[in-house]
Amino acid sequence: MLRTALAGLVLASFTLSACAETIRIAIGTQDTTINCAAGGLLIRELGLLDKYLPHDGPYKDARYEVQWKNFTSGAPLTNEMVAGKLDFGAMADFPGSFNGVAFETAGKHSLFISVLSGSIKGSGNGIVVPSASPVQSLAELKGKTISVPFASTAHGMLLRAVAAQGWDPLKDVNIIAQPPEVAGSALQAGKIDAHADFVPFAELFPSRGFARKIYDGSQANAPTFHGALVDQAYAKKYPEIVVAYLRASIEANQLLTAEPEKYSELIAKVTGVDAEVNYLFYGPLGVQTRDLSWKPEYRQAVGTAIDTLKLLKKADRGLDLNTFIDDQYIRAAFKASNLDYSAQLANYKPTPLTAVDALSGKAITDFSHVAEIWVRGEAKVRQYASAESAFTALASLKQEGKNIRAVYAQASDSGIKLLADQAWFASDAQGHLSAFLLKGQAQQFATAQGGKVFDFTDATTQAVAVR
Structure with a gap:
């Protein structure tokens, strides 16, 4: 039984007397941050969670109350998790790390339980300029105003990119705080010289014709990802529910791989983010991989995020990565879904392309010029x-x-x-x-x-x- 496989995770206080309780499952999502889709939007829209929730053993008579709440960024989601209003949350490495710090500050603990989508090179974050700008590279932005959502994964990328130029971020560029919904208008009005942002805005703004991408996060060669977190106390009390949530995430990723166009359209319908941009990420050979395994590079990204948050004075304490990142639930979810976690952990390939050239009809074997x-x-x-x-x-x-x-x-x-x-x-x-x-x-x-x-x-x- 799954509960046996998760031995040691269940609090002794969780007994059969709790069988008839109504169990809340409150999940915070970031719908417009499209690479969180497998941890929120798709699970919600397709009703995937219901397929995996336990209904035997201690859960035989349990009733579930599933609550969803959407956010445009990780910080307010974290506030509600710390306040006990949410049990799960999906966000990037930087706000996820801040989530861990915020929980510790409140005398609680959260766990980073899985990756949802990411890039070991750093793709997904990017810097754009107005479409009419003469700027062709980051090197031309010295002395210019660059906006960015503060304490975001894109903020960390921007600081690394600025450092790589040998610039002082306080003197050589004017970095201002601006969320993407404000930055889009600012770019169109020419009020800023450039904007750094996370998924999908470095692709969405150029796609809509008012910006041009001049820097990709892969140039910083710094891993980045979005993942799922859970309140540790909740996970210890209801480990099977955590595994059920992750199994739903696994299925969401499988669906995206099988039919990226179909689900790019669904994401577009819900979020307003163009399906053509969604396909950039979810299509074969996409910008990021949909990889739920805790690769060393993603663990490193969390450590880098914590260090950068200290630099930004957004955190004054560290986190023990060995306890904050907890892979036992995703390993259990892989096992329950008859998947090999160790094989996935070793797999660094992009989402595969199996196709023939639509013009010649010949199989595509070289993917470097697709x-x-x-x-x-x-x-x-x-x-x-x-x-x-x-x-x-x-x-x-x-x-x-x-x-x-x-x-x-x-x-x-x-x-x-x-x-x-x-x-x-x-x-x-x-x-x-x-x-x-x-x-x-x-x-x-x-x-x-x-x-x-x-x-x-x-x-x-x-x-x-x-x-």
Whole structure:
């Protein structure tokens, strides 16, 4: 029995006399932070939790009262968890670490129980500038105003990026606090020079045409993730419920892998975040991996977050990572779902792509130059082995009067999925195209290969001309 497998987790006070009680399951979500979807939005919208809640043994006659509350950031969610109004919460490494500190300060304890989505390189966080800005790289922002949600995972990325430039964050740049909903308007009005943010805003703002991404978190090479937390006292009293919640998260991730377009549309319907942006994260070879295992890099991210929070004077105490990060529940959830946790812990591959080139019909075996097209009205995204193949198909689709929702390209250096109309392309001596986030990266490649640099419009023209 599962309860036997979780021996040692149950408080002695939890006896059969509690069988008929009504058990609250109060979950705090961040719907617009789309890589929390497997820990909140999808579980709620698809009713996944009910499938796994226990109804035997001590829970034979238990009644469940499931409560959901949505937040736009982690700080107010943490406040309600500490106040005892919520049992679970989904948030990023930085606010998650602050959650642990806040609980300790209140004489309580919270547990980081799983990762939901992340990147060991740091992708997901990013810096954008107004679309009309001449700025092409972070190095050009010295002396400029950069806004960021304070004490967020993006704030930590920005501080690391500034330090890597050799700048003093208090003198060489003007960093101001601004949530994404305010920053979007500020970018459009030209009131700030740049904005640093977490998922999905560094992709969403460019997708909507008023910003351009000039820095990806992977350039800082600092792991980042969003994960799930629980009040420790609750977890000890109801360990099977914690495992049930995580099993629901596992199924949500499996559904996203199987049908990323379908669930990108659902997330868009609930949040207003465009499905085309959701697919950047949830599609094959996406910006982040949906990985519930506690890889060493994610443990490191929590430690880095705690240190940075001290630097920001948002925390004056540390946390014991060995007790704050508790993987016994996710291990139990994997076992109950007949999955191999150790195998997943060792798996660093992105969400896989198994497809044929939609133009040639040949199987795609090299994923370094993959490009994709999402045609409006089509349930599935079309995949291509190369940008040249995709751009040739794009020209034909436009001639046919098709409405194109999005074009994607894989960055040749970092491997992250890009919005192709925001990317830069460089040719080699044979004319083959490689995609890059930054113009400088494309120029460096072109110089080394004896090729040329193209923006999206010129790259599509070039590809059609060559073929």
